[in-house]
Amino acid sequence: MAAIVEELISIRPKPSDGWNVERIRKDFPVLRQTVNGKPLVYLDNAASSQVPVMVIERGAQYIEQEHSNIHRGVHYLSMRATTAYEGAREKVKRFINARDVKECIFVRGATEGVNLVMHGYGRKFIGEGDEIIISALEHHANIVPWQMLCEERGAKLRVIPMNDAGELLMDEYQALLNERTKFVAVTHVSNALGSVVPVRDVIESAHKYGAPVLIDGAQWAPHARIDVQDLDCDFYTFSGHKIFAPTGSGVVYGKADLLEKMNPFQGGGDMIKSVTFEKTIYADLPNKFEAGTPAIASQIGLGAAIDYLNIIGREKAAAYEHQLLSYATERISALEGVRIIGTAREKLGVLSFTIDGVHPHDIGTILDQQGIAVRAGHHCAQPVMKRFNLPATARASFAFYNTTEEIDQLINAIEKVIEVFV
Amino acid sequence: MSELSELYQQVILDHNKKPRNFRKLETANRSAEGYNPLCGDQLNIYLQVEDDQLKDVSFEGSGCAISKASASMMTQAVKGKSKQEAELIFDEFHRMVTGRLNEEKEPNQLGRLTIFAGVRDFPVRVKCATLAWHTLHAALNNQPTISTEN
Structure with missing residues (x-):
């Protein structure tokens, strides 16, 4: 021994x-720092990762020198804040290799990302008798929203099983796919087991049946490269606080044509072109999905975290x-x-x-x-x-x-x- | 490590390994299920109550050492007591593990249960120690299920 x-x-x-x-x-x-008299050994990174000085300083800079609301002021600070916020979106676009910044929607984390797609796409396009496929490896965040949708719409939730090692049974997945399959939502990496899911195969097979695919990348994003074009996923979401940015930051990517035809997520300021009591015309992407004042400092911090990852x-x-x-x-x-x-x-x-x-x-x-x-x-x-x-x-x-x-x-x-x- | 050995005393470890009154009670006329959704601890308390007396008490379930040992020692502590006496011990126990009762200075009915005093240094574990007691309280008051998060 x-x-x-x-x-x-x-x-x-x-x-x-x-x-x-x-x-x-x-x-x-x-x-x-020490914890209980011992140097801290932080091994809970899958729950939330720590934040480097570079990101802390960038967030502090916004609060100290640029704090104001985005997209609305003509004044100096608002323009600086808007530039920084949209600059972070540009960094996200390159981080995941999206075609366009408008495909990168800021959300407060992967959970909100899944919920946005469930409300925006699911509630519009999934109906009675339709089927949604998820996997046995999912975090509650990629189960519960789809269950809620199934209950509301009379759709059916189907689950790809796994073996004793924690690997999805891809043959069983093939058997689950059919003409009624209207959506597939799977994790990229299991948060509980660490298993990597062969998402490329998941996506390719779902597309044969015309079903869009959402990938929950919360556990993949901290560790490996994301290329949404190469994967050809329809939606991809991850949390900023798991990739060395502050809590309250995150992204959901969606293919532009899908995002265009989806319902908005929340209604409010910043997501409109014009409002009358008779009718509201929604803003173009990505603003259509970003009602209200977002977590500006956190999302700017996410941009800085991406810079940090590129530097190291x-x-x-x-x-x-x-x-x-x-x-x-x-x-x-x-x-x-x-x-x-x-x-x-x-x-x-x-x-x-x-x-x-x-x-x-x-x-x-x-x-x-x-x-x-x-x-x-x-x-x-x-x-x-x-x-x-x-x-x-x-x-x-x-x-x-x-x-x-x-x-x-x-x-x-x-x-x-x-x-x-x- | 002294706080740790205070928490995981030999008696607690023993009750964890060999819980007492760990069975379904066939003669039970009251029962309740307790659940801690944050950690998944789950237990059932069975009571045989006659003329206000807890004639017999048992439990079943799964959980951490603290919750299991607490349930085991609770069944021993309240067996034969009246409803009122059991509720009084619950109150004292709850105050002790949340640091609002000094078991060494203030008079109390806790007896061997003072072994759980160390829990007060581990605030996140208070729910583990009190789950059985909350469930007992629910059974005595005819509530079928309780959750630590409601």
């Missing part, structure tokens, strides 16, 4: 492997994160009585596990006492938990500022849990 551990430690990725993690960590002020190098960050996940997987696998939940061949960022005889909340509390932040619970994915006959799991999730030493601390802390309970 000791020999295995030594061997594993010897394969630890080192900073010389092209990633200077200590330098990167200096960009994240939140990491410089997304490919290098992804390669390093991959090493972290492999290392953590190997070390946890070597622990007796610890079981990894979700063993898909292709995984990103997330390591869910259970310890025999210990409830995940007790794991979470004991880890927290050692300064280690993990998520313990159902991860807003109760059907995934049910599939594995578990009430909950503990989940460590990684970002490019985590270190192999932190993973070692996690392992020590898990051993401590076992010591307390067994």
Whole structure:
């Protein structure tokens, strides 16, 4: 056992492997603190990632020097705020390789992104007897809105099942598709298990039946490149606060022709061309979907977070994160009585596990006492938990500022849990 | 780690492993289901109430060590008590784990339940410790289900 551990430690990725993690960590002020007397080990990145100085300063600059409302003032500050806000949209467009900025709608997170599509597209185009396909891996955010729609419209929700590793059964998906399939909504990466979904195949097959596809990219966006044109997805949504931007920021991409024919999401200011008591003419894209004053500072922060990712190098960050996940997987696998939940061949960022005889909340509390932040619970994915006959799991999730030493601390802390309970 | 050993005392770990009165009560004439949607803890409390006395108490369910041990020790603490006495212990227990009762200085009926005093240092775990008690309260007052989030 000791020999295995030594061997594993010897394969630890080192900073010389092209990633200077200590330098990167200096960009994240939140990491410089102790929790319960121990240095903070933040392994809850799949819930929300931390914010680098560059993003904090950009948000602060807006508040200190540019704060005003967008799209309406002729005055200096409003023009500056509008330029910064629309500049962030331009960055998002390049980040996801959209054809046009008007296809990038700002929302307060992926949940709002899904809801926007459900209301704007679903309520207009999906009716009685129609079918919507989602997957067994979905977060509640990509289940509940579609259930609500099905209930309202008399449509039917169908679910792509998964195997014991946490991989979708693509043959079963093919069997679910038919002429009544009017929409497909799947996650790009499971937030509870880390499984990567072959979304390209999902999209291609759905298109044969003319069904548009929404991809929930909340867990993919922090780790890998997004190219909405290459994927040919109809909608793609992600949260800013999971890609190193403040909460309240996020994007839903939609193909322009679909967004054009959809209903607006919310009504109000900024989404109109003209209003009379008889009729309102809606604004052009993207404003049609952005009623009211948005989270301006947060969305400008999202633009800065994209800049930051480009500066540090997304490919290098992804390669390093991959090493972290492999290392953590190997070390946890070597622990007796610890079981990894979700063993898909292709995984990103997330390591869910259970310890025999210990409830995940007790794991979470004991880890927290050692300064280690993990998520313990159902991860807003109760059907995934049910599939594995578990009430909950503990989940460590990684970002490019985590270190192999932190993973070692996690392992020590898990051993401590076992010591307390067994 | 001292707070931690305060929370996970040997007695609590023992009740977690071998919960007492952990079964469905065939003679029950009251029951209620308690649910914590935030963490998924779920338990059922069964009561046999006769002439205002809790003749028998049992529980079933799944949850963390704190919630399970709390339910187990609660069944022992309230068995044979009157409804009023059980509600009084609930009130004292609730005040203790939320830091509003000093079990060492103020007179109380908590007895061995003071072992849960450490929960007050872990505010997010208070709901785990009180779920069984809220469910007992619901059963005594003929509410079929309770949720910690309502």
